[in-house]
Amino acid sequence: MTEEQKNKEKEIEVFPFIEGETIDLVAGNSKWADLYCKWNNDPKVRRYARDIWPHTIEDEKKLYEPSPDRHTKESVIFTIYHKRDKRPIGFVGFGRINWVNRNANIFATIGEPEYWGKGIAVEANKLLIKYGFTELNFHKIYAGIFTPNKRSLRAAEKLGFKKEAIIKETMYVDGQYHDEHKFALFKRDWFKSNQNEL
Amino acid sequence: MPEQKANSKEEIEVFPFIEGETIDLVAENSKWAELICKWSNDPKVRHYSRNAWPRSLDDIKKRFETVPDGYRHTRDKVGFIIYHKRDKLPIGDIGLNRIDWVSRNANIFAMIGEPEYWGKGIVGEAAQLVLKYAFTELNLHKVETGVFTPNERSLRAAEKLGLNKEAVVKEAMYVDGKYHDIHKWGLTKKEWLEKNKL
Numbered sequence: 001m002t003e004e005q006k007n008k009e010k011e012i013e014v015f016p017f018i019e020g021e022t023i024d025l026v027a028g029n030s031k032w033a034d035l036y037c038k039w040n041n042d043p044k045v046r047r048y049a050r051d052i053w054p055h056t057i058e059d060e061k062k063l064y065e066p067s068p069d070r071h072t073k074e075s076v077i078f079t080i081y082h083k084r085d086k087r088p089i090g091f092v093g094f095g096r097i098n099w100v101n102r103n104a105n106i107f108a109t110i111g112e113p114e115y116w117g118k119g120i121a122v123e124a125n126k127l128l129i130k131y132g133f134t135e136l137n138f139h140k141i142y143a144g145i146f147t148p149n150k151r152s153l154r155a156a157e158k159l160g161f162k163k164e165a166i167i168k169e170t171m172y173v174d175g176q177y178h179d180e181h182k183f184a185l186f187k188r189d190w191f192k193s194n195q196n197e198l
Numbered sequence: 199m200p201e202q203k204a205n206s207k208e209e210i211e212v213f214p215f216i217e218g219e220t221i222d223l224v225a226e227n228s229k230w231a232e233l234i235c236k237w238s239n240d241p242k243v244r245h246y247s248r249n250a251w252p253r254s255l256d257d258i259k260k261r262f263e264t265v266p267d268g269y270r271h272t273r274d275k276v277g278f279i280i281y282h283k284r285d286k287l288p289i290g291d292i293g294l295n296r297i298d299w300v301s302r303n304a305n306i307f308a309m310i311g312e313p314e315y316w317g318k319g320i321v322g323e324a325a326q327l328v329l330k331y332a333f334t335e336l337n338l339h340k341v342e343t344g345v346f347t348p349n350e351r352s353l354r355a356a357e358k359l360g361l362n363k364e365a366v367v368k369e370a371m372y373v374d375g376k377y378h379d380i381h382k383w384g385l386t387k388k389e390w391l392e393k394n395k396l
Binding site for chain 2: 072097100101102136
């Protein structure tokens with residue numbers, strides 16, 4: 001990280017929306033747009049996030065434009081903020097929220113590879129799942145993971161997701177077709193195994 | 199028959215969205231903007247729909263502007279035109295507003311804009327169709343409405359529909375120089391299913 005980046009990160013006051021142990025989930029901030037841009041273009045990061053298009057800073061900033069009045073959000077995204085290191089390190093959120101069927105796709109990206117393999121995505125997902133079921137009133141949360149992404153497959157199982165289906169050769173990654181594993185978690189099952197959280 | 203009605207009758211092809219006995223519920227049509235404008239400003243009609251501000255034709259037309267990208271699927275309001283089948287006439291509107299997708303409730307509103315169709319049970323029929331739509335298509339948990347004291351017709355309609363009176367809010371509406379109470383009515387999906395033996 002350059003000095004300039006460090007300074008930029010220090011400048012921004014952080015207001016946690018959901019507090020965790022190692023990390024907090026905070027609202028996105030357009031002042032972090034260049035950081036988001038770095039993560040979303042990074043070949044190592046975007047390989048797992050399945051992002052095949054280049055992102056400009058303007059693209060990133062557009063995401064933080066205020067939404068039209070009185071409309072319900074169809075996605076919600078948080079920046080994962082490392083508490084001890086005092087820096088934003090990735091995203092987690094719900095996309096494709098369907099308010100009638102009450103389900104949503106969960107996604108997470110750790111944009112700084114030095115934080116991979118430390119259980120941070122699992123912690124962030126746990127916080128987000130609780131938010132999805134106890135605040136947003138979702139019925140079901142789902143995720144799709146392509147075969148070579150072993151880390152996400154393990155994380156999904158750890159989080160209590162059940163495999164629902166395997167869709168054959170539906171993702172093209174690094175010159176090859178891969179299967180997509182569809183995982184899902186229902187509110188009733190989550191409530192059963194998280195009584196102490198409530 | 200006034201000229202305006204004749205025009206709306208001849209020119210516009212109607213595609214029912216929900217079919218009833220006497221009436222159908224159809225999507226609003228910008229070609230009916232003048233008719234909707236007439237209803238919204240009519241002193242007899244707006245007395246009951248508690249519309250204290252003048253509505254210009256431009257205000258009404260604004261409703262037909264398209265929804266921005268990313269907000270296409272979720273709405274916090276849905277309105278239908280009540281279309282009289284035998285007379286082939288749009289006669290009012292009905293719908294759900296203040297839809298809260300997290301708590302899954304909404305307010306039901308209705309207006310018969312042509313007073314000659316008052317007192318014929320049309321709102322009752324239209325409201326039954328909307329309740330079914332709210333519970334079996336939109337997956338809402340509860341539908342609510344507020345009726346002010348002198349609006350005897352709406353109070354009777356609410357009772358006939360099987361709504362439960364939940365509260366009386368004192369002097370909450372100023373109508374014709376006097377404060378009136380608002381009667382809050384509500385019906386949960388569970389109650390609706392029991393009443394309709396579904």
